Amino acid sequence: MNFSYSEKTKALIEKLTGFMEAYVYPNEKVFEEQLAAQKDRWSEVPPIIDELKEKAQEQGLWNLFLPDSELGAGLTNLEYAPLCEIMGRSPIGPEIFNCNAPDTGNMEVLVRYGTEKQKKQWLEPLLQGKIRSCFAMTEPDVASSDATNIEASIVRDGDEYVLNGRKWWTSGAGDPRCKIAIFMGKNDPNAPRYEQQSMILVPLDTPGVKIERMLSVFGFDHAPHGHAEITFENVRVPVENIIWGEGKGFAIAQGRLGPGRIHHCMRLIGAAERALEQMCIRAQERTTFGKVLADQGVVREWIAESRIDIEQARLLTLKAAYMMDTVGNKEAKTEIAMIKVVAPGMALRVIDRAIQAFGGAGVSQDFNLAAQWASSRTLRLADGPDEVHRNQIARLELRKYASKEMVKQS
Known part of the structure; x- marks a missing residue:
């Protein structure tokens, strides 16, 4: 095994380190001050975030996590490792470079399994950093460490799916820029154990989607990103919103x-x-x-x-x-x-x-x-x-x- 960094990675390490020292570390306090000055910690994002994101994008330090060279930086996992490490040094670091969870995972899902229409509608604005997303899998009423326990339902009704369930630790749902959720639920409880679940795209402004509360982590609310408990009550979305197909969740x-x-x-x-x-x-x-x-x-x-x-x-x-x-x-x-x-x-x-x-x-x-x-x-x-x-x-x-x-x- 050769863990030596490529010349491309070395250049990005130097560039990214310089950006962190010049812009990210000095503005961590600015972020906190701007957040504290807002009347509602969930209503808007501190302006410094968009300012830094614009600078990062201008310098080509953007979507570094994606191995696809057309959409991302074209880096392997090994090449990306030291860059991700550098970003992780700051709580606000990953978002500045559009390399933050859960958006990275959601973008990867859409790149791999999304239809062209799904990519156009949701992947493109995520790649551009114009919107954010969340991933609704974990449920409060079951041990969600075993994903086959998921009880939320996805039932087909004509040209729509009807969703019902209660999710929590849906990170990012509190962000005013969060527009889309990937929802995991059971569409066929009688199918083989690992083919019962499906994933489907749910715009957060769909009727029946309700953020019940934001959860704290050891007292930290992580605003404006946050971690939400959400109910989905008779939520209707088009059949075309299913990702890959039924039973692929x-x-x-x-x-x-x-x-x-x-x-x-x-x-x-x-x-x-x-x-x-x-x-x-x-x-x-x-x-x-x-x-x-x-x-x-x-x-x-x-x-x-x-x-x-x-x-x-x-x-x-x-x-x-x-x-x-x-x-x-x-x-x-x-x-x-x-x-x-x-x-x-x-x-x-x-x-x-x-x-x-x-x-x-x-x-x-x-x-x-x-x-x-x-x-x-x-x-x-x-x-x-x-x-x-x-x-x-x-x-x-x-x-x-x-x-x-x-x-x-x-």
Whole structure:
């Protein structure tokens, strides 16, 4: 395996790093100040976001996640990894470059499975950053870590489908720019287990769609993006809104989640890398008990362990990306599952050490450590909880030895 960055990637790393330092990091506080000044945190997007998005687009730092060279940057997963990591260093970073979830996953679904009409109506404005989208899969009344548990219904009635169900953690639905949802539900409960579900496009202004409330994450509302609980009551959409076809929902979900999972891991590495950087700077500036923090043995342990944790996670992420590029997502499923377990835990440990080094400041709004910790913690659940991935890893590992007999020792 060769993890060396291509010349194209090296040039983009330099360009992206320069953009982050010149425009993104200095404007994180501006974003928060503009958001706080609004009468309604959900009614509009802080102007700084559109200003930065326009600059990023002008500089060609746009849709870097898409491997399609006509629609995106034409990068492989391995080439995109360090760029996604850099964007993940800032809570507002991914959106600035139109590389933010859940839009990335939704765009990938439309690129792979959408009809020409669906692409024209929804993919094009998403690629241009003119609208945003959400993904309505998780439900409050069932254990949604098993997607076959989904109870929301999709019933055909002539030239329309009628949708009913209650969804939550529909990230992005609170954004005033969010115009379209990809809704997952059962269209045939009697079909084979993995062919019961379908995905369908639902404009959020369709009658019967109601945002019940916005959910917080450890007290953070993540406005204006947010995470919504939504009811769909007798929602009617045209038959042409179905994606790929009836019974293809589970297959689409698996295709969508593969890249999404590794993108989350890449961003987590970036968040952890920045936390370590902040910890090292802080440790050399603060004095306690007659020594700078950097000279305290325990702090050096934190720094060393953090560097070890990050490098291990990065290497596993790069291996998974390499395999996705060379043998495909299906063959790379073990590596994707492993990094999905490893990366959130790694980020939580590193960010927690940084918080400890910052003391009271670490849990305040003056630094982004608390917000990054909260976001990282959600990723032990999002795209499948750790336990599901561990079970898959163990199952695949056991399968290797299923036909072998233990050598009996006398």
